Amino acid sequence: MSLVRTRRRKPAPPVDPRPEAVQVPEAEQDTDWVGGWSTGAQANSAALIRWIVWGLIGLGPLLGALAYLSVPTTPAAPVSKTAPSAPSASGGQGAAGFASLFVAAYLSAGRGDEPKLAAYYPPAGSLQLDGVSGRRRGEQLTVVRLRQTDPSVWAVTVAARVTGAQPSATPSTQPGASPSPAADPVRYFQVPVATAPGAGGATAYTALALPAEVAAPERAKTPELVYGAMHPALPTDPRTQAVTSFLSAYLTKAGAELDRYLAPGKRLAAPSPAPYSGIAVDQLAVEGETGGEPVVSVPGDGTTLRLLVTLRATGQDGVRLPLTYALTLKARAGRWEIAGLDGAPALAPPTPVPAASGAPGPAATPTA
Incomplete structure (x- = not known):
């Protein structure tokens, strides 16, 4: 019986469907390319970078000096010295x-x-x-x-x-000398x-x-007031009636029924307890009034008037004390009401100073 030897074939390599690429033997590859970079170009780049770095290092001091010289010079702010604290006007x-x-x-x-x-x-x-x-x-x-x-x-x-300082009672020996007045x-x-x-x-x-x-301080000159001359407070004058009713409630009734004499919206607190048992209005000085016929009527609603009132108030001990009040009245519904108990008499506006005689007037405007 004869034995037949069969020779096993090696399997064929797989066929790449893509176009054949030229296979370059590894030994034949250009040794000047490494990782996609040419070794010559890489050496040139490294040298260039070294020169750039050394150039920047060399220019560093020069650039710093130029930057320092280019900054504008500004004077230093003066240091504020703390002044010693002085007592204030208070x-x-x-x-x-x-x-x-x-x-x-x-x-x-x-x-x-x-x-x-x-x-x-x-x-x-x-x-x-x-x-x-x-x-x-x-x-x-x-x-x-x-x-x-x-x-x-x-x-x-x-x-x-x-x-406790009694003046000397020894009379003056000089002839014709008058007795000295009592010292203040x-x-x-x-x-x-x-x-x-x-x-x-x-x-x-x-x-x-x-x-x-x-010496005593100098006394100031009394300024002009807006009121006219003082004149007797007539009982038939509606202004006398208004201030008498108001001041009676204010000074003798501790404010009882005070609101009935006040203008709407006005509020006042009266002295309490009542310091006086009765009052008598003596005189009035009315704003802008120079005298004339007695006043027996009340003007239209909303009219205001300032006046100065002098009166005598009788204390609980029976002694009468003179008092003065500055009041503002307001007309409403045919009667006067108290619109204000003023803190001080009203001053007249200052009188304008007349121009000096001979002073040049305004220049005339030339006409064409």
């Missing part, structure tokens, strides 16, 4: 109270009271006072003038009614008070000298 109120206490202690001081004055004016501790302590006294002390002579100094004038018991003392910042934000005070006695 320190005048404390200086006024300090001066009043000092004047009270000064007027009643006598032998042995030097330390009391030194509390206000330290050099007073070395004084030698005369007189008996407490023989004179200052009463009804009040500040009548307050003037700032320096940012930290106030000149305070204090009025005081001095008691109200006297005026000026005290210089210095202020300075104290502990805890408070203000400290001290006197710069002993009190100086000065």
Whole structure:
């Protein structure tokens, strides 16, 4: 029996349906290309990058200097120095109270009271006072003038009614001399008070000298008022009737039935308890009125009128006291109602100053 040898074929490689690509042997590939980059180009790029980096490093100081020189020079803002705090104008109120206490202690001081004055004016501790302590006294002390002579100094004038200082009864020996009039018991003392910042934000005070006695403050000239001359308050005058009814309820009834005399929307509180038992209106001064026929009628609704009223009010002890009220009246429904209890009489508007004679007038406009 014969054995037949069969030779196994190797399987054929799969056919790629795509077009055949030229297979380049690995040994024949260009050794100048690595990972898609040419090694020559890569070397040139690396050299270029190195030169750029070194160029930037070299230009760095130059660019920094140019940037520094290009910044505009601005002067440095001056450093504000904190000024020492000075007492404000509100320190005048404390200086006024300090001066009043000092004047009270000064007027009643006598032998042995030097330390009391030194509390206000330290050099007073070395004084030698005369007189008996407490023989004179200052009463009804009040500040009548307050003037700032320096940012930290106030000149305070204090009025005081001095008691216990009897004038000399020795008559004058000079021929033809008339007896001196009685001295006014109200006297005026000026005290210089210095202020300075104290502990805890408070203000400290001290006197710069002993009190100086000065003249009374100058009295101001009375300004012109809007009212006419005072004239008797006639009972037939509707204005007299309105103010009498109102002031009677206001002063003698503690405000009872007060609203019936007031204009709509007006509210007033009367003194309570009632200080007087009766009143009598004596005179009226009416705004813009110069005199003439007696007034017996009331104008149209909404008319307002200001007037000044003087009266005598009888106290609970039977003593009559003169009083003056500034009132505003308003007409409504044929009668006067009280529209306001004014705080002060109304002042007349200032009189315009006439132009000086001979003063050049306005220039004439030239015409064509």
